[in-house]
Amino acid sequence: MQDNISHIVSKLTAITGTEYVFTDMATRTHYGHDETEDYNFPPAVVVKPGNTEEVAAIMRLANEYKIPVVPIGGRTGLSGGALSIYGGIGLSMERFTKIAIDEKNLQATVEPAVITQVFREAAFEKGLFYPPDPSSQGSCTIGGNVAENAGGARALKYGVTKDYVLNLEVVLPTGEVIWTGANTLKNSTGYNLTQLMVGSEGTLGIITKIVMKLLPKNNYNVLMLVPFYKASQACEAVAEIFRAGIVPSALEFMERDAIDWTLKYVEGVSLTIKDEVEAHLLIEVDGNYPDVLFSEAEKIMGVLEQFDIDEILFADTEEQKNALWKMRRAVGEAVKSNSVYKEEDTVVPRYELPRLLQGIKAIGKKYGFHSVCYGHAGDGNLHVNIIKGNMSDENWTTEVPKGIREIFELTVSLKGTLSGEHGIGYVQKNYMDIAFGPTQLQLMKSIKTIFDPNNILNPGKILPDSY
Template sequence: MPFAEVSTDIITQFTAIVGNENVIVDAEKRFAYSHDETEDYSFLPDVVLKPTTPEEISAIMRLCNQHHIAVTPRGGGTGLSGGALPIEKGVVISMERFNKIISIDELNLQATVEPGVITEVFQNAVKEKGLFYPPDPASRGSCFIGGNVSENSGGPKAVKYGVTRDYVLNLEVVLPTGDIIWTGANVLKNSTGYNLTQLMCGSEGTLGIITKIVFKLRGLPQKSVLLLMPFVTNEEACKAIAEIFRAGITPSGMEFFEREAAMKTIDYCEKIYAAKVTTQFPENMDAYLLCELDGNDDEVLMRDAERVMAVVENFQAGEILFADSELQKEELWKIRKNISPGVQAYSLNKAEDVVVPRANLPKLIVGIKQIGHRYGFNSVCYGHLGDGNLHINVLKEQMSDEDWNTKVNDGIAEIFSLAVSLGGTLSGEHGIGIAKKPFMNIAMREANLHVMRGIKKAFDPNGILNPGKIF
């Protein structure tokens, strides 16, 4: 059944719900809501709405459900799989006005926030109270915390502290039918019915619209050390990772990047920040690991750092840089966090996000380069290799559009098949959205997809919410 168009009568009703100033019909203004950071996709919605309460969203959903109008919820627009794009047109609900931190409960180590709060704003508010919200996506300066929940974002700290879903205790959600529910309770453990909270995390806005989030917090670690470790080959770097964990050390960051990623990002950073990068990246090296250790005890940290260095000595590694000033640590993290926009600035690319068991990384990274060689594409690899999550930016460079849309996709399918054959899967933290949807059958059997479709139907009987995503 095709979706209905948004008529002027419906617009009038939207206006009655959210007020005139929160209904965007102007085409130029709508355009900003037609794309995110996924390749060059763009889909113009019929109308953009900016509600501020769950009740307003409920009224919108009831109306759209009744008239079979497609609704796409949108956070900060930093998604890398197209999850927030209105591919069936209709309504975009922008969550930008849900931007309040409702409470930070220091006694229970919990916080209640609205989904439109920018992740970094929330991190800093919590930090001011001596507390810690670990998930830290590279886009933290502009992404919304609700988008983080919907895509189950990770970031560098996930290796020690877990991903977004590990911090979500409870969610207020407006269902596609307009019902407003809390998915669970504000508790650390819960065996009371099906875990709707965890089901919502990573469901990419297809099951309901999150309007409040109760997060678990932690105490803030007071100290950290940062090591930049160069390796002669990608494979040697990947091999070292599993051995570091096997030695019983749990770094709070274990980031990998190819030399090419570092070089392109240094160019990019020097341009946008208009400042020279001072860190010297040892030459004649193919890959680097950025290893962070955190805690509250200098001695324990130094002992662990020495143990990491002792492990790395068994591999073909260069001289390790021990970042000893806050300034140098910041510079190294700035480079790491700018790899994605840095590569983006260099060439149109497809950003993949596979994940495998850590010890299978060497086979993965060697295989990816062989596949690229066979299909004729370059790729830049980097990512959170401590938890087995590799980002692969496949570059268009001078490739023809035809090759880009056919040959390259076949190569990417091979990369996914390789990841799955190594016990892994398609996406570690970016989600499926529309960009990875054609590849879902590589990771799942029809029976899985059948169950997922049934779950979707349980929440959204008419299929109006974020249609055409995931499966």
């Protein structure tokens, strides 16, 4: 392999120039991890192509030599999608950073390495709105968002990444370059290759351009933090708010631990929380008419009256709003900084949230682990952080996976599934048999084979090891 790699390195250098090919251990290690637990799988070589043609040339080379290629974005993934588990070529897309906003059509053409927040702000400056806002928006990339079909806090009202992708330029594993669709809001022209590519976690092709739909921006919002004395009631309230005819722009759930740990971790946010409070909902409504928002906030308060809650905190200033969102977005990192952990990305129909939460706690008790739960409750998406804490390494590696399997079985029995927005990647792939039977898994495997006959693009992801 080593000889082979020197040969490949010289070929890669011929494609991109020597300054964009790296074989030193520091660079390889840097590109060998994302935000998934403490994994590090360094690629044998890192290459940073500068345009679509270079990506295509790299894929033709990789195909010829049957070398694995892993596309790498912001490395903020939580399912190990960007890990080079078989070494090979780490294909960092970081030089793809152009944004072209088409104000006339409320669209944008974005390159994959654009940071999500940068794109959102660029749209905002033109009076336009790109809603998807993963918690990692300050460092994740649009390409990664498309690959994972990322969501975020606003998905319950505005949808997820897939709902904004109109068309994709893709380099296939064979090196061919295609556009998947058209730059139109509607499209009934052949099989939906665009949506097949979205959420395919870098296993079917390398995305080099993305045409996104944009909305007119709205100018106002109301944000409130609601403390619940019972976590189960916070979950119940979620469905009730929708049943009252309101579609909030965010409806986030945080267990007590999630907030406590985060307040310790984040600077500049202070909150006094009564000991008896078990959970919070962070609720936002947005729109163009402040009066309407106040009326919706009142309706929400009417719904909340039937639950056992403490005083609602309204964020009066932009500063307070930013502080609350900063806190919410930092939960993941805060939990991570506290202990070794595993994060699951369960999602169920929203009315089933209380049963999911209760079931997770019971499963934790059975297998001896503590979990911290938080997430996008408005769309039924609950992040479950399983905390290692003082658990023995043995229990961690033998008992916890059994518990995770039971959590996923519960999720699926509630008509939910394994991942709402993080993807399956490396760490969840051997649970896929819970969500799908052999027929669906074989269909997926066959689709993979069509696009990637030599299985060189991000191999060992999504499908169970037995496929």
